[in-house]
Every structure is written in structure tokens, then in C-alpha cells.
Amino acid sequence: MEELIPENSTLARRIRAAASKGTLSHAAILSGSGDRMAAARYFAAALECEGEGERPCLRCRQCRKVLEDIHPDxxxxxxxxHKELPVELVRQLRQDVYIRxxxxxxxxxxxxxxxxxxxxxxxxxxxxVEEGPAYAAFLFCAEKAAALLPTIRSRCVEWKVAGQPETPEMEQARGLCRVLAQGKTLPAAQWLVSLENRxxxxxxLQELLQDAWLLTAQALLLQAGKPEDGTLPEEAxxxxxxxxxRRLEGLSALLRQYSADCAYNVGAGHVLGALCAQWERLLHATR
Structure with a gap:
């Protein structure tokens, strides 16, 4: 099974931003050297998501079906x-698209x-692709967009899936999640203070918290029954x-909330302090 969430967190943020504005195209090319199928599933989850707020939420029924590769639509x-798709399969697809x-x-x-x-x-x-029903969407995975005819390309939005090295923020997000997994207040407080001191x-900080939130979302998928097949990060x-x-759901909500707060004109120290205080309250309120 392909990795379920794109490694390229920049792409994930762009997809969420477009989905929140309702501007995701019905036809897209996912090109580049990264995990194109993972990006396509993430894109599909954004199209199907029934959660409130940012999409894909990665927790609702629709998202989980897409990410677990069991969504009927x-x-x-x-x-x-075969080296090439049989034309009969493509023609069958052309008929299937008109079934709601x-x-x-x-x-x-x-x-x-x-x-x-x-x-x-x-x-x-x-x-x-050009004149299909409004509910139909088409995602094309190709290392290079030139694999598709210009007539197809002209009707698609291209999204680059770059196989980039891990960002410093993702490395820090992994470190934060390792500390939070201890389920204790003091180690988390010390880690967050050291971050502020730097x-x-x-x-x-916004990127770090978003990356940490994605890791908790992956962890929730594991708790929901997704097989631990080695494709997800060890921190998840x-x-x-x-x-x-209960603690994991609460933590995921906190990381999502404070990453969103970073979009406003607030100090990083204020966000870190609030996160630390809320984490302590969550630990005392749950087991």
C-alpha cells in the first residue's frame, strides 16, 4: 500500500488552502519525483471530506475511507x-462516470x-474531463506532465510533488511528538521552552505544529485500525x-488549533506557553 499522506507538507498545506476556498480543480496532474499516489489520495480526501474547518480533516468517515483505500467512489x-490500459477499460470508465x-x-x-x-x-x-458531470474528478499521476496530451493538460491544474529532503520543521515536529508521547508535563514544558529560547x-512554528498535527492524524488512523505496515513515520x-x-484526539485538536493561531499576529512565545498549559490540562483531564 502506498504511503497515505504526502511527505511534502508544503503540498499538503496548499491542497488544504485550496479546499477551504472551494477552488480545488476537478482535474489535476500530480507530477514530480515524490509520492504521487500519496498526494492523489490526499487530494481525493480533500474532495470527499465531510469534516468542518480545514479539509481533509483526516478523521471523518469519508477521509478515512479514502486513505484506507476502501472508498467506493x-x-x-x-x-x-498490461503495458497500456485496454481501451475497453477506458470506455467502461467513460460510462461509469455518469453513475452518481x-x-x-x-x-x-x-x-x-x-x-x-x-x-x-x-x-x-x-x-x-472537459464536459463530464459536476461531481466527477480526475487525478493524473505522471512523473512529467508531458506524458499527457496538450488537450488534457490544458484542462488540468498541475501540482508538483517534489521528493525533497525533510525540512528542519519536520525534524522538530518529530522531536516534539516523541516528547509528547511520554504523556508527561515536565518534558514537554522543557522542550517547548528550549524552542522559545532558540x-x-x-x-x-506554524509549519512545525502543522507537521506535528499530521503525525497525530496518522496516529489516529493507526488507532482506528489501519495496519502498522512500516509506511508511516515511527513517531505516529x-x-x-x-x-x-482521548489524549491523542485532544492533542491533535490542540496542535491544529495552535498552528491555525500562528496565522494571526501573535508571538511564538505566547503560542508555546498556551500549548504547554493546555497540554497539562489535557493530561489531568484524561487518561
């Missing part, structure tokens, strides 16, 4: 037995490898094992 189009969604708000088709789409297939797809900027597995579901 999110279809991965591939044929591992079974469970979600959208019907999403993910083309896992656009190298399997020859010119004939793309010409068959063009009409439904004079972290508000924008850096550690949080899942170490914290009760």
Missing part, C-alpha cells in the same frame, strides 16, 4: 497486467500511471501506542 485506474456517487460528494478517478495512457485512451477521456519565528506509531484515544 474513489477509483484507482491501473492495469498491472454511491457514498461521497464526488466520484474521483485516480490514474496511477499516465504512462499507461496512450493517445487513443486520452482522446477517449478528453470529453468526460527564538523560533511564528511562520516556522509511538503516539498511537503511548497515548489513549
Amino acid at each position: 474513489v477509483v484507482t485506474v491501473r492495469d498491472d497486467g 456517487p454511491n457514498d461521497g460528494a464526488r466520484k474521483v478517478y485516480i490514474f496511477a500511471d499516465c504512462g499507461q495512457l496512450n493517445q487513443r485512451d486520452q482522446n477517449v477521456l478528453l470529453k468526460i 527564538r523560533i519565528k511564528r511562520e516556522q 506509531a509511538l503516539l498511537s501506542r503511548s497515548l489513549s484515544s
Whole structure:
């Protein structure tokens, strides 16, 4: 199974921002050297999400079905037995698209490898990409957008999925999650004070807390029954094992709240102090 959440947190933030504004395109190309299928699933979850606030929330019924690859309205189009997709499969898809969604708000088709789409297939797809029903969405995964015909590309928004090294903020987010997994006040307070002493900027703190929130979201998926197959970060597995579901849900909500607060003109020290105080209250209120 592909990793369920994109490693490229910048891309994840851009998708969430577009989803919150209602500007996610119905047709997208996910190109680059990163994990394109992970990005496509994240994009599909944003389209299907029924949670409030930022989308994808990664916790609602729709998000979890997409990320666990069991959503009836999110279809991965591939044929591992052939070099190219059979034209019959593409024609069947063209008919299927006019059947309304079974469970979600959208019907999403993910083309896992656009190298399997020859010119004939793309010409068959063009009409439904251009004139298909409003609930249909098409996500094309390709290392280079040039794998698709110009007629297809002109109707899509391209999203770059870069295979980038881990950012300093993600490294710090992992460290924060390891400390929080201890379920104690003092180690967390000491870690957060050390962060303030390094004079972290508000924008850096926002990215750190968003990355930490993503790790708690992955941990919640594990607690919900997703197999621990080695594709998720070890910190997500550690949080899942170490914290009760109530504490983990509360922590995830705190990280999400304070990462959002960083968008306003508040000092990083104020956010860190408030997070520390709320973490202590959460520990006392839950087990």
C-alpha cells in the first residue's frame, strides 16, 4: 500500500488552502519525483471530506475511507497486467462516470500511471474531463506532465510533488511528538521552552505544529485500525501506542488549533506557553 499522506507538507498545506476556498480543480496532474499516489489520495480526501474547518480533516468517515483505500467512489485506474490500459477499460470508465456517487460528494478517478495512457485512451477521456458531470474528478499521476496530451493538460491544474529532503520543521515536529508521547508535563514544558529560547519565528512554528498535527492524524488512523505496515513515520506509531484515544484526539485538536493561531499576529512565545498549559490540562483531564 502506498504511503497515505504526502511527505511534502508544503503540498499538503496548499491542497488544504485550496479546499477551504472551494477552488480545488476537478482535474489535476500530480507530477514530480515524490509520492504521487500519496498526494492523489490526499487530494481525493480533500474532495470527499465531510469534516468542518480545514479539509481533509483526516478523521471523518469519508477521509478515512479514502486513505484506507476502501472508498467506493474513489477509483484507482491501473492495469498491472498490461503495458497500456485496454481501451475497453477506458470506455467502461467513460460510462461509469455518469453513475452518481454511491457514498461521497464526488466520484474521483485516480490514474496511477499516465504512462499507461496512450493517445487513443486520452482522446477517449478528453470529453468526460472537459464536459463530464459536476461531481466527477480526475487525478493524473505522471512523473512529467508531458506524458499527457496538450488537450488534457490544458484542462488540468498541475501540482508538483517534489521528493525533497525533510525540512528542519519536520525534524522538530518529530522531536516534539516523541516528547509528547511520554504523556508527561515536565518534558514537554522543557522542550517547548528550549524552542522559545532558540527564538523560533511564528511562520516556522506554524509549519512545525502543522507537521506535528499530521503525525497525530496518522496516529489516529493507526488507532482506528489501519495496519502498522512500516509506511508511516515511527513517531505516529509511538503516539498511537503511548497515548489513549482521548489524549491523542485532544492533542491533535490542540496542535491544529495552535498552528491555525500562528496565522494571526501573535508571538511564538505566547503560542508555546498556551500549548504547554493546555497540554497539562489535557493530561489531568484524561487518561
